[in-house]
Amino acid sequence: MKNKKFLSLFLVLTLIITGLVGCSGKEDQETGGEPVDEGQVSNGLDSEQYLNFILDAEPSTLDPSKGSDMYSNSVLVNVMEPLTRLEEDENQNTKLVPAGAEEWEVSEDGLVWTFKLRENYWSDGEKVTAQDYEYGIKRSADPNTASPFSFLLTPIKNAEKVIAGELPVDELGVKALDENTLEITLEYPTPYFEQLTYQRVMFAQRKDIVEQYGDTFGTEPDTLVYNGPFVVSQWIHNSEVILTKNPSYWDADSVNLETVSYKIIEDRNSAYNSLANRSVDQASVNDPDWLKRFSEDENLNHIEVVRPSVNYVFFNTQDELFQNANVRKAFSLAIDREEIAEVIFNGVHVPAYGWTPPSVLIGEDEYRAKVDEPLRAIKEQNPDPKELLIKGLEELGMDTNPENLDVTFSLGGTDQWFRTFGEYIQQVFKKNLGVEVKIEQLEWPIFDSNVNKGEFQIGYMAWTADYNDPSTMMNLLESTSTAIRTGWKNERYDELIRLAGQELDHGKRLEYYKEAEEILMDESPVAPVVFAKTNVFRYKYVNNVGVTDFNTQGFKYGFTQGR
Amino acid sequence: MGRYIVKRIIYMLLTLFIITTITFFLMHSIPGDPLAHMAKNLPEQVKANYYKKYGLDQPVIVQYGKFLKNVFTEGNLGESLRYPGRSVTETVLNNSKVSGRVGVQAISLGIVIGITLGIIAALFRNKWPDYLVMFIAILGVTVPSFIIASLLQYTFTVKFQLLPTTGWGDMKHTILPTIALAFSPIATYARYMRSNVLEVINQDYILTAQAKGVGTFSLITKHILRNAILPVITILGPQIAGIFTGSFVIERIFGIPGLGSYYITSINDRDYTMIIGTTVFYAAIFVVAQLVTDILYGIVDPRIRVSNDNE
Numbered sequence: 001m002k003n004k005k006f007l008s009l010f011l012v013l014t015l016i017i018t019g020l021v022g023c024s025g026k027e028d029q030e031t032g033g034e035p036v037d038e039g040q041v042s043n044g045l046d047s048e049q050y051l052n053f054i055l056d057a058e059p060s061t062l063d064p065s066k067g068s069d070m071y072s073n074s075v076l077v078n079v080m081e082p083l084t085r086l087e088e089d090e091n092q093n094t095k096l097v098p099a100g101a102e103e104w105e106v107s108e109d110g111l112v113w114t115f116k117l118r119e120n121y122w123s124d125g126e127k128v129t130a131q132d133y134e135y136g137i138k139r140s141a142d143p144n145t146a147s148p149f150s151f152l153l154t155p156i157k158n159a160e161k162v163i164a165g166e167l168p169v170d171e172l173g174v175k176a177l178d179e180n181t182l183e184i185t186l187e188y189p190t191p192y193f194e195q196l197t198y199q200r201v202m203f204a205q206r207k208d209i210v211e212q213y214g215d216t217f218g219t220e221p222d223t224l225v226y227n228g229p230f231v232v233s234q235w236i237h238n239s240e241v242i243l244t245k246n247p248s249y250w251d252a253d254s255v256n257l258e259t260v261s262y263k264i265i266e267d268r269n270s271a272y273n274s275l276a277n278r279s280v281d282q283a284s285v286n287d288p289d290w291l292k293r294f295s296e297d298e299n300l301n302h303i304e305v306v307r308p309s310v311n312y313v314f315f316n317t318q319d320e321l322f323q324n325a326n327v328r329k330a331f332s333l334a335i336d337r338e339e340i341a342e343v344i345f346n347g348v349h350v351p352a353y354g355w356t357p358p359s360v361l362i363g364e365d366e367y368r369a370k371v372d373e374p375l376r377a378i379k380e381q382n383p384d385p386k387e388l389l390i391k392g393l394e395e396l397g398m399d400t401n402p403e404n405l406d407v408t409f410s411l412g413g414t415d416q417w418f419r420t421f422g423e424y425i426q427q428v429f430k431k432n433l434g435v436e437v438k439i440e441q442l443e444w445p446i447f448d449s450n451v452n453k454g455e456f457q458i459g460y461m462a463w464t465a466d467y468n469d470p471s472t473m474m475n476l477l478e479s480t481s482t483a484i485r486t487g488w489k490n491e492r493y494d495e496l497i498r499l500a501g502q503e504l505d506h507g508k509r510l511e512y513y514k515e516a517e518e519i520l521m522d523e524s525p526v527a528p529v530v531f532a533k534t535n536v537f538r539y540k541y542v543n544n545v546g547v548t549d550f551n552t553q554g555f556k557y558g559f560t561q562g563r
Numbered sequence: 564m565g566r567y568i569v570k571r572i573i574y575m576l577l578t579l580f581i582i583t584t585i586t587f588f589l590m591h592s593i594p595g596d597p598l599a600h601m602a603k604n605l606p607e608q609v610k611a612n613y614y615k616k617y618g619l620d621q622p623v624i625v626q627y628g629k630f631l632k633n634v635f636t637e638g639n640l641g642e643s644l645r646y647p648g649r650s651v652t653e654t655v656l657n658n659s660k661v662s663g664r665v666g667v668q669a670i671s672l673g674i675v676i677g678i679t680l681g682i683i684a685a686l687f688r689n690k691w692p693d694y695l696v697m698f699i700a701i702l703g704v705t706v707p708s709f710i711i712a713s714l715l716q717y718t719f720t721v722k723f724q725l726l727p728t729t730g731w732g733d734m735k736h737t738i739l740p741t742i743a744l745a746f747s748p749i750a751t752y753a754r755y756m757r758s759n760v761l762e763v764i765n766q767d768y769i770l771t772a773q774a775k776g777v778g779t780f781s782l783i784t785k786h787i788l789r790n791a792i793l794p795v796i797t798i799l800g801p802q803i804a805g806i807f808t809g810s811f812v813i814e815r816i817f818g819i820p821g822l823g824s825y826y827i828t829s830i831n832d833r834d835y836t837m838i839i840g841t842t843v844f845y846a847a848i849f850v851v852a853q854l855v856t857d858i859l860y861g862i863v864d865p866r867i868r869v870s871n872d873n874e
Contacts, residue, residue: 061646061647066647067647068601068603069601143612143615144612145616146609146615146616146617147609148598148609148613151605151606151608151609163608163609163612165612215642215647215648216649216650219646219649236731236732237654237657237658237820238658238818238819238820238824239819240818263730265729266818267815267816267818269716269816270815270816270818274729277728279729443831444599444600444831445594445595445832448596448604449595449599450594461602462602463603481606482604482606483604483606
């Protein structure tokens with residue numbers, strides 16, 4: 001860890017120094033009366049502004065309502081203008097800024113949000129109106145659209161009933177007061193509502209275009225109109241998506257890039273080869289050999305990106321054995337998180353002792369910076385997980401010899417990585433608990449289906465935050481949620497989540513979530529293992545392009561200098 | 564001959580129908596649903612809306628009835644579940660063209676080089692060209708295509724930056740994938756050709772031709788090649804089917820928008836409509852290729868034609 005800190009410090013320093021040297025060099029050149037390098041214009045930017053990036057998979061659809069994958073999201077934030085955007089600074093901190101909305105007001109009770117729209121135009125010349133936003137949001141909530149992310153809209157008045165088909169879509173609390181004013185009424189004061197205003201289910205959509213293209217809306221570049229910094233000019237399915245600057249965008253002056261090509265490359269080696277020969281300007285690299293190679297390349301910036309994602313083990317609390325909290329806790333504590341991060345994840349990911357991952361903000365602050373990870377304390381109190389297990393078995397009135405336990409660990413993957421992981425975890429439980437665990441490797445959809453039917457004992461999965469607030473993680477374990485099928489119920493936990501979900505004061509919310517997370521770790525229906533991280537390598541001439549999962553600035557401010 | 568072909572076509576359609584029906588019920592019997600690929604468990608209501616929209620809430624037999632109705636009345640295989648709004652028929656046809664282009668190039672290259680190498684090996688039997696060709700052939704058969712593809716990619720796009728790493732559009736994008744795909748056919752044809760030529764070369768009529776003073780070149784092209792190439796047509800059939808379905812690995816490595824990946828991903832994603840689409844397509848191409856091979860065989864080899872007529 002320390003080494004990495006030094007490394008990043010070193011990289012930042014070299015970056016600054018080379019930046020300074022670069023500047024002075026150019027000044028020399030100019031004062032020396034020599035002609036400016038042909039590839040550069042007067043402000044130091046390359047005269048040709050373009051980027052080549054990688055998309056790990058084919059986007060499912062550009063229909064904002066229908067898709068749910070991060071690949072289509074990456075494209076959409078660049079070609080559509082949400083009400084707000086999350087922009088990030090050089091330290092990967094994100095900040096919410098006005099985008100499609102110029103400003104907004106919230107009523108005193110926190111229920112009515114009034115957005116004043118900016119003057120912006122669609123790529124076909126039509127004005128972007130509040131009606132477009134109203135239509136877009138309503139279409140996403142409409143059960144006939146079957147939008148997978150419609151659940152994000154639940155804080156809006158009547159949303160739950162509309163999604164369930166119990167109320168007509170018109171009853172949804174979204175109304176265009178006039179062409180430039182959008183009013184959204186909430187069901188209850190929602191502290192994280194701002195974080196929903198940049199989600200795809202709240203994008204503006206053009207009724208005439210949606211109706212014209214019907215089901216094929218969003219499947220090809222010409223079945224959509226755009227109101228963001230770029231437009232999709234070409235989409236070769238499974239191969240490439242090309243974005244070009246949108247001249248009718250309200251902030252077109254801030255957009256430097258003329259074209260951005262997203263190359264769809266699923267194969268990791270192809271991605272690394274592409275980075276090595278500069279076919280692409282950035283790639284995320286987590287393979288140890290390539291990591292070493294690219295770290296040594298002085299033309300590349302190495303950016304460690306904390307992802308709002310947790311890999312976790314989860315227990316079926318309806319199971320005869322795992323109904324007991326001490327048993328679950330014993331299995332959780334038996335996992336050596338430091339070792340697993342090093343051995344299984346090649347030191348890329350970081351050990352997780354809490355549920356909410358780093359980089360998630362509560363108000364202005366990072367949640368993890370304010371709240372200690374509760375499992376650390378629990379681990380100190382219980383140095384021997386085997387003791388806990390025996391205690392739990394006694395409570396259950398079962399045979400207290402761990403060797404006689406019959407436990408199956410289900411994995412939702414059949415490749416080599418899962419095999420290694422399975423063997424490792426088997427060995428860990430044998431060593432630390434004396435339990436002989438059986439490993440069951442299943443194809444993902446079968447695993448998913450078994451878990452949903454409650455036919456499992458222990459499983460392993462990952463969850464990535466949907467929006468930037470702890471509620472996106474904490475709500476998952478509410479007893480009414482079906483997101484993680486542990487079957488776990490805790491009244492106090494539910495109450496805390498409900499309180500935190502409707503409290504506008506972030507200080508108080510922090511306290512609620514802190515207590516809730518402590519309960520969660522103490523009861524251990526889930527056992528966080530690692531928080532995800534990724535290593536991004538980017539050529540030094542690339543500037544101002546967002547890198548975090550949450551950011552929605554995309555390529556808007558990007559430019560190249562010294563390509 | 565005409566009656567034979569009509570009969571074969573009726574059998575083909577029947578085969579296709581049976582394959583489609585079996586696939587339909589098989590794929591619905593494996594656990595998992597098309598929302599699983601999201602790797603997120605959605606709220607029940609959202610799932611219910613989705614199932615309803617795509618008719619997945621109904622019994623499989625009802626879904627099957629609807630599917631048949633769509634196919635026979637509109638010739639429509641439906642909309643992909645994984646890529647909402649995309650027509651399965653169009654996806655399959657468009658992507659198979661891409662796969663087809665690379666496939667045709669690879670097979671052509673494979674046939675030309677493979678046959679040439681096979682003849683050379685046979686003519687120089689047990690001399691160094693023979694050993695060299697057989698060495699190449701063994702490599703081509705044993706080394707998996709993804710390793711060859713990776714090697715080619717590293718060599719020609721990273722070490723020597725001559726060709727594009729991934730992508731699609733120009734001729735240059737097809738060069739590496741064509742070579743990578745051609746390796747295995749080259750090896751197969753070379754081996755087949757070598758043994759066939761060796762067999763033919765010892766026939767009496769070759770000796771006769773030689774005795775009559777036929778030149779080496781015309782001896783090879785007119786007398787040896789013609790007779791030795793027959794069995795090669797047999798293996799051509801299944802390979803034609805493979806041309807349009809593409810290769811999962813090669814297309815993935817070179818970012819080619821072909822059909823290959825859909826065979827694997829549609830099953831993993833439980834994209835039911837796409838599974839049926841790709842299956843029907845492959846089955847159709849396969850049975851047609853078989854028919855073409857049989858007819859071709861009849862034309863080239865008189866003995867088979869006679870037996871068909873006798874039927």
